[in-house]
Amino acid sequence: MSNNIIKIFDTTLRDGEQSPGASMNTEEKIQIALQLQKLGVDIIEAGFAAASPGDFDAIKRISEQIDKSAVCSLARCVEKDIKAAADSIALANHRRIHIFLATSPIHMEYKLKMKPDEVIKKAVQAVQYAKTFTDDVEFSCEDAGRSDISFLKEVLDAVIKAGALTLNIPDTVGYRLPNEIGARIKELSDFVNDRAIISVHNHNDLGLAVANSLAAIENGARQVECTINGLGERAGNAALEEIVMAIRTRQDVFAPLCTNINTKEIYPTSKLVSLITGIEPQPNKAIVGKNAFAHESGIHQDGVLKNKETYEIIRPGDIGLDKNHIVLGKHSGRHAFKDRLQTLGYTLKDEDINEAFEKFKILADQKKEIFDDDIRALVAEEITKIPQVFELVTLQLSDCNPGGVPNAAITIKHKDKLITDAAIGNGTMDAVFKVIDRVCGVNGELKDYKVDAVSQGKDALAKVIVKVAFDDNKPIIGHGLNVDTMYATAQAYIGALNSYISMK
Ligand code: KIV
Ligand code: ZN
Secondary structure (H helix, E strand, O other): OOOOEOEEEEOOOOOHHHOOOOOOOHHHHHHHHHHHHHHOOOEEEEEOHHHOHHHHHHHHHHHHHOOOOEEEEEEEOOHHHHHHHHHHOOOOOOEEEEEEEEOOHHHHHHHHOOOHHHHHHHHHHHHHHHHOOOOOEEEEEEOHHHOOHHHHHHHHHHHHHHOOOEEEEEEOOOOOOHHHHHHHHHHHHHHHOOOOEEEEEEEOOOOOHHHHHHHHHHOOOOEEEEEHHHOOOOOOEOEHHHHHHHHHHOHHHHOOOEOOOOHHHHHHHHHHHHHHHOOOOOOOOOOOOOOOOOOOOHHHHHHHHHOHHHOOOOOHHHHOOOOOOEEEOOOOOHHHHHHHHHHOOOOOOHHHHHHHHHHHHHHHHHOOOEEHHHHHHHHHHHHOOOOOOEEEEEEEEEOOOOOOOOEEEEEEEEOOEEEEEEEEOOOHHHHHHHHHHHHHOOOEEEEEEEEEEOOOOOOOOEEEEEEEEEOOOOOEEEEEEEOOHHHHHHHHHHHHHHHHHHHO
């Protein structure tokens, strides 16, 4: 492989999933992995196999379906973790095991309670063990940003000799400044020379993750670890779309370096991740934020009309963002719908197209104009669908007058039976949740609730995301999509319950 390619290692499904509230079910992870492959990422870190049977299963199923990108599982320097990682990726075309161990004084003393020479020994044993499963082994010096550079060299030298092909230098707590990262990566890559690939993995605690990644690339890093929309622990990881577009836009600085990313898939990937996680990028976020290409002031609008380059360094089309034009309406047929799906880059199975089309027709009856983002939301619902143990059939609400008693009557399908019931509550939403709990025999605790309009207009589709903890377990995300916000709310709550059941 050419040394001018910066490998993109995407960790949305592992570090990104560690974002508060970003947990995803297996079906959702598979769809994101397929989209990442389409985007052209070189390595997909699909999870941490030993973390839970659910994580293991998701990595295994992703490995079965991904054939171009390498699939990677994270592991601690522990035999059972490495074995689980190896088993989970066994069916992938290209398998990578990613092992990590902390190397900073504070982590070694307080967290690991290990001496530096014990750390080196453990790292070497872990790499050697991982090599018995795959040649492609990556080693990460956790908290490398605060590790002593001469100790880092000792560790890197030892793990290279044990067979590690990629050496990751994470700034785990996002502490470093770009010039410091640049200098450290230069020193380490001169030391490693061409014995292995140097990778970086920057967290965004000081808002510098992308700047630090670019500084690292300029100084010899040839793999960069990042996430879609910059999701990740605490303030997140370096955002993939920002790094890729910086390298592409500033070829005067970076050439001959480039990535394998198909930038036209950036917007669809960002949208899919935000629809699934319910975490929308901030409006002013670079590249994928709602306002990234909006020109508000008259002077700017005038300039852009005369010559786009007066105020635009990237064209929206470069990231796959076409104008959100009105595409279809209630008179559009199946052919037009399928055609639009293709233009938006979806290749769905016939049965998924049929179901999405049914939903589209229902929507077209309720909503005059259907925009691209409406279609993206419909498709995301369709492709991430899990078995509907409970299915919402009808919802009727009454009395939201002040002083009245709000109540909700519902019909839910369960094992081919229709169950109807009603409940009152301290508000309409409370009544809806109470009646669902009663019909389904659960006690859910609502941890978070969010509603967004998918596109514009008074009749816009409402996208509801709830986070619900059932039986005191970890909160689960549920999605609802309807022109009626309360109906979407009930769908989302039942969706979270179905997801909980499928994960169990
Ligand atoms: O931030 C970090 O150090 C990590 C490692 C596991 C690579 O995520
Ligand atoms: Zn990390």
